[in-house]
Amino acid sequence: MADFDRREFLKLAGGTVGASLVAGCSSGGGGGDTTKVGTVYGTGGLGDGSFNDQAKQGLERAKKELDITYEESQPENNSEFATDQQQYAQDGSFDLVNCVGYAQKDALATNAADFPDQRWALVDETVDQDNVASYRFREEAGSYLVGELAGLLTQREFSAGSGATNPDATTVGFVGGIETPLIKKFEAGFTAGVNDVSEDIDVLSSYVGSFNDPSAGQSQARSMFNSGADIIYHASAATGDGVFRAAQDIGRFAIGVDRDQSVTKSDFADVVLASMVKRVDTAVYNAINAVANGNFAGGETTRLGLEDDGVAAVYGDQLGAEIPQSVKDAVSKSRTELIAGDIDVPTEP
Amino acid sequence: MSQDTPRWRRAIARLVDASVKERLVISVAALVLAVAVGFVIVTLAGLAASCTTHPTIFGVRTPSCYDPFAVYSELFLGAIGHPEQVLFGTGTWTPLDFRVASLLRSTTLLVFTGLAVAVSFRAGMFNIGVQGQLLLGALAAALATVYAAPLVPGGVVGTLVLVPVGIVAGALAGGVWGAIPGALKAYADANEVITTIMLNFVAANLAYVAVSTWFTPADSSLVQTATIPAAARIPNVPFGFQPRDNFSLLGLLFAVALVVGVAYLLARTSFGYDLRTSGSQPEAAAYGGVKEKRTMVTSMGISGALGGISGAMLVLMVQGRWLSNLPQLGFDGITVSILAGNNPLGVGFAALLFGVLKSGSAAIGFGTNVPPALVDVLRGLIILFVAMPEFFRLLGGRLGVGGDVDA
Numbered sequence: 001m002a003d004f005d006r007r008e009f010l011k012l013a014g015g016t017v018g019a020s021l022v023a024g025c026s027s028g029g030g031g032g033d034t035t036k037v038g039t040v041y042g043t044g045g046l047g048d049g050s051f052n053d054q055a056k057q058g059l060e061r062a063k064k065e066l067d068i069t070y071e072e073s074q075p076e077n078n079s080e081f082a083t084d085q086q087q088y089a090q091d092g093s094f095d096l097v098n099c100v101g102y103a104q105k106d107a108l109a110t111n112a113a114d115f116p117d118q119r120w121a122l123v124d125e126t127v128d129q130d131n132v133a134s135y136r137f138r139e140e141a142g143s144y145l146v147g148e149l150a151g152l153l154t155q156r157e158f159s160a161g162s163g164a165t166n167p168d169a170t171t172v173g174f175v176g177g178i179e180t181p182l183i184k185k186f187e188a189g190f191t192a193g194v195n196d197v198s199e200d201i202d203v204l205s206s207y208v209g210s211f212n213d214p215s216a217g218q219s220q221a222r223s224m225f226n227s228g229a230d231i232i233y234h235a236s237a238a239t240g241d242g243v244f245r246a247a248q249d250i251g252r253f254a255i256g257v258d259r260d261q262s263v264t265k266s267d268f269a270d271v272v273l274a275s276m277v278k279r280v281d282t283a284v285y286n287a288i289n290a291v292a293n294g295n296f297a298g299g300e301t302t303r304l305g306l307e308d309d310g311v312a313a314v315y316g317d318q319l320g321a322e323i324p325q326s327v328k329d330a331v332s333k334s335r336t337e338l339i340a341g342d343i344d345v346p347t348e349p
Numbered sequence: 350m351s352q353d354t355p356r357w358r359r360a361i362a363r364l365v366d367a368s369v370k371e372r373l374v375i376s377v378a379a380l381v382l383a384v385a386v387g388f389v390i391v392t393l394a395g396l397a398a399s400c401t402t403h404p405t406i407f408g409v410r411t412p413s414c415y416d417p418f419a420v421y422s423e424l425f426l427g428a429i430g431h432p433e434q435v436l437f438g439t440g441t442w443t444p445l446d447f448r449v450a451s452l453l454r455s456t457t458l459l460v461f462t463g464l465a466v467a468v469s470f471r472a473g474m475f476n477i478g479v480q481g482q483l484l485l486g487a488l489a490a491a492l493a494t495v496y497a498a499p500l501v502p503g504g505v506v507g508t509l510v511l512v513p514v515g516i517v518a519g520a521l522a523g524g525v526w527g528a529i530p531g532a533l534k535a536y537a538d539a540n541e542v543i544t545t546i547m548l549n550f551v552a553a554n555l556a557y558v559a560v561s562t563w564f565t566p567a568d569s570s571l572v573q574t575a576t577i578p579a580a581a582r583i584p585n586v587p588f589g590f591q592p593r594d595n596f597s598l599l600g601l602l603f604a605v606a607l608v609v610g611v612a613y614l615l616a617r618t619s620f621g622y623d624l625r626t627s628g629s630q631p632e633a634a635a636y637g638g639v640k641e642k643r644t645m646v647t648s649m650g651i652s653g654a655l656g657g658i659s660g661a662m663l664v665l666m667v668q669g670r671w672l673s674n675l676p677q678l679g680f681d682g683i684t685v686s687i688l689a690g691n692n693p694l695g696v697g698f699a700a701l702l703f704g705v706l707k708s709g710s711a712a713i714g715f716g717t718n719v720p721p722a723l724v725d726v727l728r729g730l731i732i733l734f735v736a737m738p739e740f741f742r743l744l745g746g747r748l749g750v751g752g753d754v755d756a
Contacts, residue, residue, distance in 0.1 A: 180570040
């Protein structure tokens with residue numbers, strides 16, 4: 001429960017890394033078979049402040065803790081995925097090739113069939129073949145927690161940073177990018193979290209139709225705020241910038257996604273209450289760790305949830321400290337219950 | 350040219366009057382110079398970078414993190430999959446290596462966009478809108494084949510129908526989109542540079558909205574059309590690269606055929622003559638009875654159609670569907686055309702150089718620790734150095750410098 005707090009969370013993560021470093025050193029005698037890892041990033045490339053940078057973190061962690069070397073490539077557009085994946089397979093010396101992002105699914109499905117002896121890992125999608133280990137996230141679980149947070153706060157009079165809740169209405173909102181099964185999982189979890197606080201809270205929901213249209217995100221969010229929403233959770237990539245901007249304009253709150261957006265979008269730190277983070281680094285690390293230890297999960301889809309740091313809700317860098325402790329305690333309790341399986345979260349709204 | 354003309358004018362005049370052989374020598378010299386400058390840049394960047402292992406060059410451990418020899422060996426030899434391995438007995442290589450496929454794939458696609466820009470240039474217009482024409486051509490080809498597929502049988506017959514349908518649909522969409530700025534220039538005196546740039550954005554957003562609203566399959570998490578039927582793919586004959594390489598020699602042959610076709614159109618037909626004279630001497634052309642407005646619209650239409658065909662080929666040969674982020678082949682086409690001095694035959698070679706650089710940069714990324722941004726710099730250097738003399742030739746030709754104006 002302590003790791004729900006951002007700072008605590010980081011400390012804890014740092015501790016784990018440190019501890020396993022020591023462990024790595026002491027057991028370092030078994031070297032000799034270095035694991036060689038290839039990585040194909042998504043099209044945003046390194047420096048995107050999101051998925052790809054996180055994947056790189058996972059690689060770096062694996063390099064520190066395990067006996068690995070890695071190569072990486074950054075395709076410029078979707079039509080380059082196939083070639084970039086293939087160059088590793090063709091080389092034949094790679095123990096694992098990581099493919100970061102769901103957009104690589106189609107290319108990998110072909111390559112995995114063409115290179116049956118190459119082991120692959122895919123992050124954020126599933127390719128159902130024996131030589132592919134797929135890693136996905138329980139977005140609904142993390143979304144449930146931020147839903148609960150939003151539900152608890154909208155019932156109160158709460159002000160922090162540049163935002164304040166509207167005491168006259170108990171309404172929250174969800175803005176999605178494109179209405180796909182994946183994004184619906186975010187919505188379903190969020191709605192469930194809100195409803196478990198109280199069935200009387202209204203959840204407004206809408207899909208912008210694009211992951212890259214901040215101005216549309218802004219106008220959607222604006223109309224939601226104007227209809228009384230206090231807090232909007234977005235799962236819409238760059239479109240979400242507009243949601244943050246609307247929150248700032250009107251003086252309400254927003255909840256970020258994928259990364260701690262109060263840090264990556266620090267201009268909006270005064271309205272970002274929390275973020276539902278997807279730990280791509282954990283997925284990449286786990287995939288490498290499995291291969292290094294000889295238990296590659298080929299043909300399986302591993303769903304990373306709250307318990308294994310696959311997803312987490314982290315409080316905003318600036319606003320986190322002002323959220324009442326009673327609210328945080330309630331959210332931590334739900335986290336424990338979710339992990340224990342006491343709460344069932346739907347994956348479809 | 351008298352002695353009192355300024356030096357730059359004399360220098361450009363010499364470039365303009367250079368023979369084909371001289372121009373070839375200049376290009377090769379520029380390439381060598383670009384590599385030399387690149388060597389220095391790689392070494393210096395390597396000094397600034399931090400790394401754990403430093404490369405050893407000729408037995409000497411360098412203080413720089415990057416090995417320029419390795420970089421350029423990857424750029425030129427890695428681009429075709431290191432055939433020298435066979436000589437040294439360190440590996441195997443066939444001409445069907447996937448790097449060769451990747452090289453020829455880029456080349457094929459760039460021939461079309463390069464030709465598109467060249468045609469507009471020769472007609473005295475600057476079509477910067479090839480990317481937009483490509484986008485819409487690709488979309489038209491994807492939709493036409495997807496929706497025509499149920500109406501035709503599969504197999505060889507299906508291919509014989511669907512591939513031409515896709516290409517024609519692409520050419521039509523690109524052609525119409527290209528003709529718009531042509532018409533705007535001819536009848537409303539709107540500068541085609543501005544309108545083509547603007548229409549790129551219009552095309553991109555139009556296609557995006559259309560696909561995300563109507564054509565994205567329900568289970569897809571990307572904005573994309575459905576996959577085109579297998580029969581609509583350009584068949585992988587006469588002999589096979591791997592199907593996963595997404596390259597077909599037929600595609601390359603089609604590109605070569607278009608190069609010859611466009612060269613013939615420009616040099617040997619009366620329409621080509623009209624087009625060229627309106628480009629080089631518009632007043633003379635008008636005086637000579639060329640219907641300049643119609644020529645403008647037609648040549649921009651042809652240029653756009655070539656851009657649309659490149660989009661169709663991208664879908665039919667490479668991607669198998671329309672995707673929301675297509676490669677920027679339309680903009681590369683501008684450079685390809687300038688490299689080629691806007692000569693259709695030259696476009697083939699310029700596209701090949703681009704293909705080598707493209708495939709080589711991927712090889713550098715795979716085989717060395719040099720960051721992709723630096724690879725882009727090296728690629729840019731080569732293009733800049735090789736293109737500059739041609740660019741000044743064009744400029745000089747426009748300014749009327751030099752003896753025979755035949756730019």
